[in-house]
Amino acid sequence: MSWYARPSWQLARQLGADLFVLVWAVAWWSAGRFLDSAVSALAGPARQTEQATAELVGSFRDAARSAGQVPGVGGELRTPLDAAAERLTQLSAAARGQAVQIERLADLVGVLVFLIPVAVVVAVWLPRRLRFAARSRAARRLVDSPADLDLFALRAMATLPLDQLARISDDPVAAWRAGDREVIAALADTALRREGLPPLPRGQR
Structure with missing residues (x-):
C-alpha cells in the first residue's frame, strides 16, 4: 500500500495538502494555547483574592487565639474574631472556586479552538488519503x-x-x-x- 502517488502533479497536490493540514493544525494549536492563556489570566484576580483572604484568615485566627487568653473577657473578644475568620474562609473558598471554573473554561476553550477547525479539515483530507491508499493497495493486488x-x-x-x-x-x-x-x-x-x-x-x- 502506498500513501503517495508516483512523481506527478498528483503527488505535488498530495504533498501540498499534507503540508497545509500540518500548518493548519499548528496554527490552530497556537491559537488555542493563546486563548487558553488569555482566559486563564482572568482567574488572576480570583487567585489574588484567595491568597489575600487566606492570609487574613491566618491573622484573624492568631488574633482570636490571643484574645481568648485575656482573663475574664477572652471568650467575648474571641467570638467576633472567629466569626470574621470564618467569613473570610468562605470568601477564600468562593474565590478559589471561581478561579478553578475560569481555568477549566480556559482549558475547554483552548481545546475546542484547536479541535473544531482541525477536525473539519481532517474530515475532508483523511478520507481522500485513505481512498488513494486503498486504490493503491487494490492496484498492487491486481x-x-x-x-x-x-x-x-x-x-x-x-x-x-x-x-x-x-x-x-x-x-x-x-x-x-x-x-x-x-x-x-x-x-x-x-x-x-x-x-x-x-x-x-x-x-x-
Whole structure:
C-alpha cells in the first residue's frame, strides 16, 4: 500500500495538502494555547483574592487565639474574631472556586479552538488519503500477474485521449486482442500513472 502517488502533479497536490493540514493544525494549536492563556489570566484576580483572604484568615485566627487568653473577657473578644475568620474562609473558598471554573473554561476553550477547525479539515483530507491508499493497495493486488494487466489496459483504452493511445500503439485494440504484452503493459502502466498509482513491477513491463 502506498500513501503517495508516483512523481506527478498528483503527488505535488498530495504533498501540498499534507503540508497545509500540518500548518493548519499548528496554527490552530497556537491559537488555542493563546486563548487558553488569555482566559486563564482572568482567574488572576480570583487567585489574588484567595491568597489575600487566606492570609487574613491566618491573622484573624492568631488574633482570636490571643484574645481568648485575656482573663475574664477572652471568650467575648474571641467570638467576633472567629466569626470574621470564618467569613473570610468562605470568601477564600468562593474565590478559589471561581478561579478553578475560569481555568477549566480556559482549558475547554483552548481545546475546542484547536479541535473544531482541525477536525473539519481532517474530515475532508483523511478520507481522500485513505481512498488513494486503498486504490493503491487494490492496484498492487491486481497486477500480481501478467493476465491482470488486461484490466488496466482496457481502462486505458476506455479513458485515455486518442493522441495518448496513438503514442502507445497505432492500433491498441488490435494489439490487445492479439495479446501483445508490450502494448498491454504500456497501456496498463499509463492507466496507473494517470491515477497516480505505483508503476508496474519491472518484470511485468
